[in-house]
Amino acid sequence: MTSPRPDASVPLAPLDVSFTDDPKVVKEAANEDYSTHIVPLTWRSGRLSLTMAWYALVSGMFYLVTAATLAVTVGTVDTLIGILLAVAVFGAVNYVFSRYAARTGLTVALLSQRVFGSIGSVLAPLVLAATAIYYAVFEGSVIAHALHAYTGALTIEVWYAISILSNVPMVIGGVRRWLDKFNGALLPLYWTGLIIVVVLAAREYQPSGWLTHTPDVVPDLGAPGWLYAFFVYMGVFVFMMYTIDFGRFGKREDAAFHSVVTFGPVFYFFVYFVNGLIGIFLVLAAGAVGAPTETAIGDTIVALMGVWGLGVVWLTQSRINTANYYVASTNLEATVARLFHIRIPRVVALALASVVTYLIMLTDVLSYVLTALAWQGAFVVGWVGIMLTHLVFHHTGDRDGLPEFRPGRVMSFAPGALVWLLSSLTGILVLEFTGTFGTTWSSPLTFVLSIGLYWLALRLTRSPVLTRGADPRDEVDDIWEARIRCHRCDHSYIAAEMDRDPSAEGSPAICADCASRSGEFRRAVRAEAAAADRTPGGREPEPVTRV
DSSP states (O other), rough: OOOOHHHHHHHHOOEEESSSHHHHHHHHHHHHTTTTTTOOOOGOOOOOHHHHHGGGGGGGHHHEEEEEHHHHHHHHHHHHHHHHHHHHHHHHHHHHHHHHHHHHHHOOHHHHHHHOOGGGHHHHHHHHHHHHHHHHHHHHHHHHHHHHHHOOOOOOOHHHHHHHHHHHGTTHIIIIIIIIIHHHHHHHHHHHHHHHHHHHHHHHOOOOSSOOOOSSSSOOSSSOOOHHHHHHHTTTTTHHHHHHHHHHHGGGGGHHHHHIIIISSSHHHHIIHHHHOOOOOOHHHHHHSSOOOOTHHHHHHHHTTTTHHHHHHHHHHHHHHHHHHHHHHHHHHHHHHHHSSOOOOOHHHHHHHHHHHHHHHTTOGGGGGHHHHHHHHHHHHOOOOOHHHHHHHSSSSSTTTTTOOOGBBSSSHHHHHHHHHHHHHHHHHHHSSSHHHHHHHHHHHHHHHHHHHHHHHHHHHHOBBBOOOOOOGSSSSOOOOEEEEOTTTOOOEGGGGGGOOTTTTTTTTOHHHHHOHHHHHHHHHHHHHHHHHHHTTOOOOOEEEOO
C-alpha cells in the first residue's frame, strides 16, 4: 500500500500501533463515554443495556401535557391521528439514523463536521446542548413545583436546586456505567405508577366521552387538526439528534433490533401514543377547561396519590432528565473544545449544564422558553433534513464505510453550513412574521427547504473533503482494531479517527479531539491541502510499510 507525504525531504514518523485498548483511555471512558472521539467496537453496549439507557426518554410529563393540550385544542381523534403519524415518521427516520450511528460510532458533533465543516459544525453540539438544557428546565421544574405545592415548605428556588442536585449525580457514570442500570430498574415502576394513576382517576372522576372529545370552537390553525398535531411533534425532532448520540453505542449485530425496538417505531408508540392517551385521559377525565398548564398533570397525580404521587412525579422526571443532562454535558464538552480550544472533563461540562439550568429556572422561564425552543427547533429540523439528504446520497460514506469527519480532512466551512443557516433562519422568520400560518407551517417549510437547498449544494459545489495524503488509515490493516498513539495527548485511539499532523516534524499521528482544538494543526492542514490542489495529479506517493 502507498501513502503520500507532505514533504518528501522529511521522513514520516513511524506510527505507535497497538491492538488492545489503551488503559488510560478506558479509565477516562468510564465517565467520558468517548464524548469527543469515535466509539470503538470494544465500548459498545449490550442490547438490553442500551435499550434501558435510551428508554429513560420514554417517561416525561412533556409528552402527557403536549397530547392533552392538543386534545383540548383540536379534539382527541385528530390528536391521536397526528400522534400515529408522528410515530410512523419518527420511527422511520430513527430507523435510519440508529443504524448509521451504530455503523460509524460518531457523535452529532463529529458527524456534522462532514456536512458543515470543522468550524461550521460547532453550531450542531451548541444547539443540541441548549435544547437538552431547556428540556431539563421543563422537567426539573415539574419536580420542584410538585414538591413545593405538596409540602408548602421552603421556597421554590430551593426546590429548583434540590430537583437538579437529585438528578445530576446519576449522569456522571455515562451510558454503560450507570444510566442503563438506573433507568432499567425504574422503568417498570414508571408504568406501574401511571397505571395506578389511571385507575384512581377513573374511579374518582368517572369520565365519559374523553376519547371522542371535540372542542366547542376549533381555532383557526391554518391546517386540519390532525396535521396541526403532527406539525407540533415536528418540534421534537431533536430526538433524531439524541438518537445519534445514543445509537453510537450500539453493536453492529444488534442494529436490526435497535432500529425497530430501541430507537424505532416501538419506542415512539410508547412515548407518543401510550403516554399521549394517558395524558389526554387524565386532563379530560378531570373536566379541564382550556389548555392544561405545564404542571397540571403532575398536580393531578399528586392529588390522586398523595405522597406516592410525588414519588411517581420524581421518578418520571428524573428518568428523562438523566438523558437530558447526559446529552447536554457531552455536547457542551464538544462545544467548549471547538470554540475555546480547551478540553474540559464531561463532569465539568455536567456541572456547567446544571448551573445554567438553575439560572434559567430562576427567570420567568415560561415567558420565553417556548419561543426559545421554537427557534432552536428550526435549527434542529434543518439539521435533520440536511442529514437525511446527505445519507441518501452518501450512504456508503467517503471511504472505509465512514463519512470523512476528521478535522484535518474537511473544509473549515462546508456549503452545508450555509444551507443550514438559510433554511433555519427562514423558518424562524416565517414563524415570527406570518402569524397563524407561521406557527403551523414553519417546521415543515424549514424541513423541505433544507432538503432542497442541500440537494442543490451537492450538485453545484465541490466536496468539502480535502485532498491530502499521509493517512494513518492506509498504514494499518484494520482501522477498527488497530490503536494509534496521539503525539499530543499520548493516548491511543482506533485508527479510524487518527490523522497525520503536518504541523509537527515527521507528521506524527494526532487524534480527532486534539486535532479539533489545535489552530496550528488546522493552518498546516490547509497549507498542505492547498499545495495538493496546485500540484497536477497530486503528490507522488511514497511506499509506506503496513503495520
